[in-house]
Amino acid sequence: MKKKGKSIQAKQQRAGWIYLTPATLLIFVMSFYPIIQALITSFRTGPSSRMKWASPLTWNYTRMFQDKLFMRSVGNTFLYLIVQVPIMLILAMILAQILNNKDLKFKGFFRTCVFLPCAVSLVSYSLIFKSLFATQGLMNHILTSIGILKENYNFLGNPGSAKAIIIIALLWRWTGYNMVFYLAGLQGIEYSVYEAAKIDGANSWQTFWRITVPLLKPTIIMTFIMSINGTLQLFDESVNLTSGGPANSTITMSHYIYNNSFGVGVANFGYASALSFFVFILVAILAAINMKVGDTRD
Amino acid sequence: MKRRKITALLASAIMVGSLLAGCAGAAPAADAAAPAADSGEEAAASAEEAPAAAAEAGSNSLTVWAWDANFNIPALKAAEADYKANVDPDFTLNIVEQSQSSDIENAITLAGSSGDYSQLPDIVLFQDHFIQRYVADYPDAFVDVNDAEVDWTDFGEEKLSYSTIDGKHYGFPVDNGTCIFAYRVDLLEEAGYTIDDMTDCTWEKFIEVGEAVYEKTGKYLLSMDGDGNDLFYLMLQAEGLSQFKDGKPYITENETLVQIVNIIHEMCEKNVCYLANDWGDYTDQTIIGDMVAGVMNGNWIIPTIRQVAENSGKWEITNMPTINGGGGYAANGGSSLYVTGNCKDTDLAKKFLAATFGGSVETYDNALRDGGVVTCCISAGQSDVYNEGVEYFNNTPIYAQIVEMGGHVPVIEQNDFHYTARQYMAAAMININNGADVMTELKNAEDQLIFEMEGAAQ
Numbered sequence: 001m002k003k004k005g006k007s008i009q010a011k012q013q014r015a016g017w018i019y020l021t022p023a024t025l026l027i028f029v030m031s032f033y034p035i036i037q038a039l040i041t042s043f044r045t046g047p048s049s050r051m052k053w054a055s056p057l058t059w060n061y062t063r064m065f066q067d068k069l070f071m072r073s074v075g076n077t078f079l080y081l082i083v084q085v086p087i088m089l090i091l092a093m094i095l096a097q098i099l100n101n102k103d104l105k106f107k108g109f110f111r112t113c114v115f116l117p118c119a120v121s122l123v124s125y126s127l128i129f130k131s132l133f134a135t136q137g138l139m140n141h142i143l144t145s146i147g148i149l150k151e152n153y154n155f156l157g158n159p160g161s162a163k164a165i166i167i168i169a170l171l172w173r174w175t176g177y178n179m180v181f182y183l184a185g186l187q188g189i190e191y192s193v194y195e196a197a198k199i200d201g202a203n204s205w206q207t208f209w210r211i212t213v214p215l216l217k218p219t220i221i222m223t224f225i226m227s228i229n230g231t232l233q234l235f236d237e238s239v240n241l242t243s244g245g246p247a248n249s250t251i252t253m254s255h256y257i258y259n260n261s262f263g264v265g266v267a268n269f270g271y272a273s274a275l276s277f278f279v280f281i282l283v284a285i286l287a288a289i290n291m292k293v294g295d296t297r298d
Numbered sequence: 299m300k301r302r303k304i305t306a307l308l309a310s311a312i313m314v315g316s317l318l319a320g321c322a323g324a325a326p327a328a329d330a331a332a333p334a335a336d337s338g339e340e341a342a343a344s345a346e347e348a349p350a351a352a353a354e355a356g357s358n359s360l361t362v363w364a365w366d367a368n369f370n371i372p373a374l375k376a377a378e379a380d381y382k383a384n385v386d387p388d389f390t391l392n393i394v395e396q397s398q399s400s401d402i403e404n405a406i407t408l409a410g411s412s413g414d415y416s417q418l419p420d421i422v423l424f425q426d427h428f429i430q431r432y433v434a435d436y437p438d439a440f441v442d443v444n445d446a447e448v449d450w451t452d453f454g455e456e457k458l459s460y461s462t463i464d465g466k467h468y469g470f471p472v473d474n475g476t477c478i479f480a481y482r483v484d485l486l487e488e489a490g491y492t493i494d495d496m497t498d499c500t501w502e503k504f505i506e507v508g509e510a511v512y513e514k515t516g517k518y519l520l521s522m523d524g525d526g527n528d529l530f531y532l533m534l535q536a537e538g539l540s541q542f543k544d545g546k547p548y549i550t551e552n553e554t555l556v557q558i559v560n561i562i563h564e565m566c567e568k569n570v571c572y573l574a575n576d577w578g579d580y581t582d583q584t585i586i587g588d589m590v591a592g593v594m595n596g597n598w599i600i601p602t603i604r605q606v607a608e609n610s611g612k613w614e615i616t617n618m619p620t621i622n623g624g625g626g627y628a629a630n631g632g633s634s635l636y637v638t639g640n641c642k643d644t645d646l647a648k649k650f651l652a653a654t655f656g657g658s659v660e661t662y663d664n665a666l667r668d669g670g671v672v673t674c675c676i677s678a679g680q681s682d683v684y685n686e687g688v689e690y691f692n693n694t695p696i697y698a699q700i701v702e703m704g705g706h707v708p709v710i711e712q713n714d715f716h717y718t719a720r721q722y723m724a725a726a727m728i729n730i731n732n733g734a735d736v737m738t739e740l741k742n743a744e745d746q747l748i749f750e751m752e753g754a755a756q
Contacts, residue, residue: 045753047435048411063753069746135575136583157524157575159732243576245525247725262400267407271753 042273051270060274069248070275073256076163076249081231084167089223091175096182097208111183114176122173126240129169130156159249162242166250169237174230178223185219186212221294228286232279253279359390360647361419362635365399368601370423370633372669373472373661377654380661385653392419399425399633403432409640410436418640420647423472426460426632431714433463438639442466446648448656454674456707461634468636470655472665474674475596475632476704477532478615480603482517483692485591485612489514497616500623501533501561508570508592517591520565521584524573527724528595528630531716533558536618536626540710541719547751549723549744550737557621559727559736566731573731594618596630597700601670603690610690617703627706632674672700679704715751722746 042060044051054060064070098104099111117125133139133155143149155161189212197207213220235254238244244251244259251259253275260272364370371393378391396402402422409415415438424432433440444466450458453471461469483493489510496507508519522529534541537554541547549555565571572589574580584590586605593603603613618626635655637647654661655675662678665671673679679701687693713719722743729739 047754048407049413049436049438067749068742134579134583136587154575157573157728243525245575245725245728247728262404262407267411268753269411 038273038276041269042277043270045270048267048269054270060271061278063271064275064278069251070253070256072248073251073253077232077234077252079163080167080170080234080252081228084170085224085227085231087167088171088175088227089178089220091171092178092223093182095175095179096186097212099179099183100186111180114179116176117173118177120173122236123240125173126169126237129165129172130241133165156242157246159246162246162250166237166241169241170231170234174227178227181219181223182216185216189215217294221290224294225287225290228290229283232283232286357643358386358388358646359392360421360641360643360650361392361394362421362423363394363396363402363405363419364423365396365401367395369598369669369671370472371395373665373671374423376664376668377650377658377661379664380654380658381650384658384660385649389650391650394419399423403428406432406436406439410439415439415638415640418638420641420643421635421637421651423633424469424636426457426469426475426634427712427716428714429460429469429634429636430463430712433468434714440468441637441639441641441644442468443470443637443648443651446470446652446656448652452657452675452677454676454704454707456629456704456709457632457634457674459709460632460712461636469634470636470651471632471634471674472655472671473598473632474672474700474704475598475629476672476674476700476707477536477595477618477628477630478597478600478696478700478703479592479594479618480600480613480615480691481519482591482609482612483614485511485515485517493614493616496619498623498625499619501619501621503623504619505561505565505568505570508565509568511591512569515591518569518572518584518589519592520571520594521580521590522571522573522594523577523580524728525576525724526717526720527573527727528720529562529571530555530558530723530727531720532594532618532628532630533561533626535628535708535710536620538708538710540712541723542711542713542715544711545713547715547719547744547747549719549747550740554621556736556740559730559740561621562727563730563736573727596632597672598631598670600696611692613691614694615691615696615699617706625706627703627708629704629707666697672697672704674701674704676701676705715747715754718750719743719747 041051043054043057045054045059046052056062095114099107099114104110131137135152135154135157139155140149140152144152153161155165193211193215194207197211202210233254234252235258238250238252238255239258242250244255257272257275257279260268260275362374364374374391374393378389378393381389381391402424405418406422406424409418410432418439442463446467448467448470450467454474457471457474458467461467461471479496481493481496486492486496486507489507491507491510496504499507504519511517511519530541534552534555537558539548539552539554541549541552541555543552562571566573572584574584581602585593585599585602588606588609593599604610618628620626635651637644637651641647657675657678659678659681662671662673662675663681663683665673666683679698684697684701685695686697688696726739726743730736
């Protein structure tokens with residue numbers, strides 16, 4: 001009897017592995033193999049038709065810290081991260097709270113409206129924002145006609161405002177996406193918990209901090225990790241909305257990596273791969289910190 | 299219960315059937331291979347047939363990749379018609395349009411990186427400023443055309459300097475990048491000046507006129523793409539200098555360049571020059587949007603100027619200003635046709651290019667008529683078509699003028715990092731206009747450029 005049970009388990013395990021094999025193989029071939037290749041490439045230099053090992057091997061890696069433009073792209077990316085992610089997540093939380101209100105009418109309509117920007121392609125929304133904020137664009141027209149601006153302002157031509165536009169665009173695009181996660185999380189919280197708190201005399205502020213936030217913690221951590229990861233790899237907005245300009249003041253890390261592989265002139269794949277691994281390590285570190293901070297298990 | 303069984307049976311039957319069908323599809327191929335091995339002739343025949351589909355270029359057709367449906371592609375069509383009419387009536391040229399020049403650069407990069415050139419066409423159109431570095435980095439991607447039957451001395455020297463690598467000719471020049479300065483004569487007049495005042499003038503005089511024009515008409519006398527700023531290159535070439543010297547960046551120590559940066563800064567401050575955010579803004583907003591009274595760029599900008607129909611007859615062209623006066627000449631951003639390493643029939647490619655872009659008046663006349671492509675082939679530029687007055691430009695024979703100006707363009711030191719230099723200089727200019735110190739910014743641009751050049755040299 002015991003023997004038979006074991007063999008059933010073994011059979012089941014084998015079946016499990018067989019089911020997993022195709023996906024595992026595909027992931028290995030399509031993801032892990034290129035990652036390993038990129039790691040090898042990151043230790044090489046020269047034109048891509050005849051690359052050779054760098055001497056010293058870490059040459060590409062040490063070089064990036066002397067690269068002022070890359071350091072600037074790191075700075076820009078972190079600026080977007082520090083300013084945009086908190087604003088976006090707070091906004092998403094507020095919107096989710098509002099939409100979770102039992103008495104709200106046309107809930108489905110509002111939810112769709114908030115989520116809809118996520119259905120727009122990254123390139124097209126970037127181009128739309130670009131034309132909205134062009135010197136002769138709609139925003140300038142509105143702002144001058146209601147008297148906020150005296151004359152048309154070149155939003156995308158000034159470093160400060162160009163960065164602000166990118167942040168506004170990101171907020172528009174991604175707030176609804178995160179809101180949906182919060183909404184799903186909120187709907188998973190039993191209403192009776194709130195009722196109990198109400199009976200105990202908790203006001204809504206206390207309910208939010210003592211009940212909603214702790215119960216939503218896994219969702220909040222997930223959105224944080226996803227947003228950090230997404231922002232560190234920001235590419236489309238920088239390329240399409242501002243082309244990294246003016247004077248490289250809005251360029252992101254991924255955009256700079258692209259420029260090194262296919263941008264101006266000939267491919268510098270070795271250096272570009274090394275830069276990619278820098279981003280990879282950054283994402284890993286930030287995600288690890290985030291999970292450590294958020295982990296309340298003993 | 300029974301029905302379910304039947305359904306299951308049917309489903310499995312279908313699955314088995316499709317599996318068998320899959321095998322069946324493969325089986326004849328294996329079968330076919332066996333007899334082929336017996337009779338060698340048959341195998342050779344079928345082997346020849348198979349690649350023939352991919353390489354129809356074998357006989358009398360060629361494939362070419364090019365960009366710009368309003369400019370380069372009409373020129374290629376003109377060449378095809380010319381070759382058909384005068385050499386081989388069965389010839390076909392398969393023109394594959396690319397959305398932009400960088401598509402072709404990326405295709406070469408990818409082919410070169412993988413070592414597999416089989417996806418490349420027979421001929422590509424390629425930007426002049428990039429070709430030297432691509433030939434150096436991917437030597438197998440291009441073949442030289444030195445032995446083509448062409449009188450190379452009939453081409454402008456400056457243009458040929460791009461496509462000549464280690465003394466060998468690699469490319470057939472298509473267009474002529476000679477820089478023009480087009481002015482709105484009516485607006486100049488409003489401000490009290492004529493086109494003759496602008497010919498051979500100094501930048502100092504230009505700024506004076508520009509201020510008057512802006513005051514009277516509200517239009518800028520010059521605009522440029524601030525993101526890919528060509529002004530430094532053009533103004534410096536007009537002085538006979540380059541941003542490179544002996545293969546190294548020549549920026550902070552180049553007094554003329556520093557002077558030019560200061561002139562551009564002054565022009566921007568005094569509303570003489572407008573720097574657009576990007577290329578699209580430059581063409582659509584400043585030129586087509588009718589913001590300017592003057593346009594200075596390679597003559598390929600003419601089709602853009604002509605898009606404003608109501609300004610027909612109000613434009614005329616002349617040479618560029620210089621620091622000390624006396625007429626400046628420069629060239630910017632042309633392209634040439636190159637035979638790739640994957641070309642199926644290099645002899646045909648060379649023969650076709652030599653018989654058309656190598657100096658055929660018929661090709662160049664139609665290229666000019668249909669696409670506004672101005673030749674840099676000196677003899678072809680003397681045909682009647684070139685000497686006709688152009689209505690849009692107040693009936694002046696601008697094309698003859700451009701060919702004539704092309705002869706004066708000085709040959710300056712070129713560098714593979716031309717566009718990289720342009721990028722960093724453009725960034726420096728934006729910062730300077732925003733109040734940064736000139737020398738600090740130029741030093742930054744130079745450092746970044748040196749950094750990148752060292753990276754590539756490692």
